[in-house]
Amino acid sequence: xxxxxxxxxxxxxxxxxxxxxxxxxxxxxxxxxxxxxxxxxxxxxxxxxxxxxxxxxxxxxxxxxxxxxxxxxxxxxxxxxxxxxxxxxxxxxxxxxxxxxxxxxxxxxxxxxxxxxxxxxxxxxxxxxxxxxxxxxxxxxxxxxxxxxxxxxxxxxxxxxxxxxxxxxxxxxxxxxxxxxxxxxxxxxxxxxxxxxxxxxxxxxxxxxxxxxxxxxxxxxxxxxxxxxxxxxxxxxxxxxxxxxxxxxxxxxxxxxxxxxxxxxxxxxxxxxxxxxxxxxxxxxxxxxxxxxxxxxxxxxxxx
Amino acid sequence: xxxxxxxxxxxxxxxxxxxxxxxxxxxxxxxxxxxxxxxxxxxxxxxxxxxxxxxxxxxxxxxxxxxxxxxxxxxxxxxxxxxxxxxxxxxxxxxxxxxxxxxxxxxxxxxxxxxxxxxxxxxxxxxxxxxxxxxxxxxxxxxxxxxxxxxxxxxxxxxxxxxxxxxxxxxxxxxxxxxxxxxxxxxxxxxxxxxxxxxxxxxxxxxxxxxxxxxxxxxxxxxxxxxxxxxxxxxxxxxxxxxxxxxxxxxxxxxxxxxxxxxxxxxxxxxxxxxxxxxxxxxxxxxxxxxxxxxxxxxxxxxx
Numbered sequence: 001x002x003x004x005x006x007x008x009x010x011x012x013x014x015x016x017x018x019x020x021x022x023x024x025x026x027x028x029x030x031x032x033x034x035x036x037x038x039x040x041x042x043x044x045x046x047x048x049x050x051x052x053x054x055x056x057x058x059x060x061x062x063x064x065x066x067x068x069x070x071x072x073x074x075x076x077x078x079x080x081x082x083x084x085x086x087x088x089x090x091x092x093x094x095x096x097x098x099x100x101x102x103x104x105x106x107x108x109x110x111x112x113x114x115x116x117x118x119x120x121x122x123x124x125x126x127x128x129x130x131x132x133x134x135x136x137x138x139x140x141x142x143x144x145x146x147x148x149x150x151x152x153x154x155x156x157x158x159x160x161x162x163x164x165x166x167x168x169x170x171x172x173x174x175x176x177x178x179x180x181x182x183x184x185x186x187x188x189x190x191x192x193x194x195x196x197x198x199x200x201x202x203x204x205x206x207x208x209x210x211x212x213x214x215x216x217x218x219x220x221x222x223x224x225x226x227x228x229x230x231x232x233x234x235x236x237x238x239x240x241x242x243x244x245x246x247x248x249x250x251x252x253x254x255x256x257x258x259x260x261x262x263x264x265x266x267x268x269x270x271x272x273x274x275x276x277x278x279x280x281x282x283x284x285x286x287x288x289x290x291x292x293x294x295x296x297x298x299x300x301x302x303x304x
Numbered sequence: 305x306x307x308x309x310x311x312x313x314x315x316x317x318x319x320x321x322x323x324x325x326x327x328x329x330x331x332x333x334x335x336x337x338x339x340x341x342x343x344x345x346x347x348x349x350x351x352x353x354x355x356x357x358x359x360x361x362x363x364x365x366x367x368x369x370x371x372x373x374x375x376x377x378x379x380x381x382x383x384x385x386x387x388x389x390x391x392x393x394x395x396x397x398x399x400x401x402x403x404x405x406x407x408x409x410x411x412x413x414x415x416x417x418x419x420x421x422x423x424x425x426x427x428x429x430x431x432x433x434x435x436x437x438x439x440x441x442x443x444x445x446x447x448x449x450x451x452x453x454x455x456x457x458x459x460x461x462x463x464x465x466x467x468x469x470x471x472x473x474x475x476x477x478x479x480x481x482x483x484x485x486x487x488x489x490x491x492x493x494x495x496x497x498x499x500x501x502x503x504x505x506x507x508x509x510x511x512x513x514x515x516x517x518x519x520x521x522x523x524x525x526x527x528x529x530x531x532x533x534x535x536x537x538x539x540x541x542x543x544x545x546x547x548x549x550x551x552x553x554x555x556x557x558x559x560x561x562x563x564x565x566x567x568x569x570x571x572x573x574x575x576x577x578x579x580x581x582x583x584x585x586x587x588x589x590x591x592x593x594x595x596x597x598x599x600x601x602x603x604x605x606x607x608x
Contacts (some may be wrong), residue, residue, distance in 0.1 A: 014382075015385055016378070018348070018352050022378075026608060040347070041345045043320060043344070044325070044344075044345060047322050048322050063401075064410070065379060065414075066413070070377050070411075071376045073370060073374050074326075074370060074374045077370045077374070078320065081319055099406060099407060099410055102403060102406060108370075181310055294364065
């Protein structure tokens with residue numbers, strides 16, 4: 001299986017503590033790194049997770065609250081000091097470029113590389129990134145300001161050729177691409193060789209969904225149905241449900257409900273309120289609803 | 305002795321590493337906290353050092369490079385979330401308020417407290433803070449942009465009254481303030497009682513000097529003569545002297561020279577370049593010139 005991993009850089013909420021950094025994650029898909037959110041200290045946690053800046057070309061910002069983007073200036077500045085030349089793409093809801101521009105032009109005067117901002121709509125799901133093997137689609141969320149989660153989905157890869165069978169039927173090289181993509185082979189004598197004899201199916205495409213920050217939104221289960229890994233915010237415990245509603249956040253049990261309704265394989269919860277010294281209360285409440293739940297923590301790495 | 309301590313929150317230079325945070329320190333004078341510089345992650349280190357935000361009212365920024373001020377937004381934002389009401393004063397060279405204003409007004413919409421910016425001249429030393437027991441004076445430095453260090457000096461405190469002697473001579477209460485401040489006492493019979501019989505001298509005033517970032521400036525020895533503790537940047541080792549000059553930084557040996565010429569009691573060096581895995585090379589080079597040298601490190605606390 002090719003690499004598809006999630007690195008947690010920070011999983012605290014608005015108030016950083018001695019236990020948690022502000023929100024940031026890195027998704028590693030076949031050694032291309034994608035950052036999701038960039039709270040203060042993300043560049044430090046990035047290094048601590050032994051990730052390579054040169055592999056990072058895209059950053060996705062869920063919404064414009066400080067605990068999700070105050071680390072951008074430091075990161076951009078560090079990449080400049082390191083002499084980066086590759087473009088860096090930052091995807092976010094409207095307004096980020098305008099906000100950062102004066103600081104960037106003052107603090108990063110002679111840029112060795114370009115930072116390109118891409119603003120996305122937050123009302124409807126939209127594909128905001130695509131390459132040969134991956135798509136990233138926004139997941140509209142409901143928070144105190146425009147906010148989206150992100151769905152990272154591998155594309156279905158072509159079938160694997162069974163070398164021995166292809167040799168046996170003397171299939172010409174120029175036919176191989178068609179066969180990889182599922183077509184049968186017709187010999188010069190007109191005999192049809194079924195594709196299933198010539199190929200093995202490739203691995204099933206995997207997917208990862210990131211949902212933070214948001215009030216409980218059961219309707220997102222539809223969009224994230226069957227993902228292999230779901231990160232969902234679980235800022236509060238059941239006892240603080242009124243506070244969760246008021247601040248447009250989710251409880252751990254509600255995160256479990258979403259995971260269950262969506263039939264995901266695994267749930268990782270994070271964005272913990274600073275009030276919980278021991279997050280096991282959150283783990284228990286989510287696990288009671290959806291047993292395959294783990295707690296996020298700094299430098300944790302999960303396979304998708 | 306009343307409290308006068310230095311807490312190192314971060315002592316790396318422009319490129320943060322897994323070993324060092326960007327520059328920030330806290331000076332604790334009788335439980336009032338003064339922050340010097342505020343690199344990314346300073347609020348995290350502040351908590352880790354078990355300091356109290358409620359005791360912090362003044363922040364001094366040496367110059368407007370990101371590694372000395374990118375932590376301000378996160379800190380200001382956190383204090384707001386905590387419901388702070390006391391004013392926060394930020395002292396810096398010109399330009400900081402203008403730079404931060406758009407970000408502050410977007411990210412900290414409903415402020416529970418006021419942030420007041422005070423801009424200082426960087427060419428001549430100037431007293432920028434004073435209270436009953438302390439003054440803070442700028443130390444003009446030479447860097448790639450306007451930059452100042454800071455001299456924290458305790459004021460001479462009044463003498464201590466010797467209770468037994470005052471009772472013996474039946475000194476009236478209204479005379480005590482004059483006597484504390486060094487005057488003799490004249491009895492109703494016209495006899496002069498020497499002040500030295502009535503008081504013990506108070507502790508000598510202590511002082512701390514912070515000098516970072518700067519090219520080697522032997523002339524600052526004059527202004528920081530005899531300080532109890534000197535923090536001086538020592539970004540580079542001797543072998544990288546040309547790089548130090550080029551980037552307007554100091555070597556460890558040069559920091560030692562300054563400490564020696566100023567006759568300080570103790571030198572702490574920091575602002576280490578990321579290139580040194582082992583900073584003992586810097587410690588050795590500074591100690592060879594000035595033996596009373598220690599290396600800064602995160603969460604280190606030194607008595608002044």
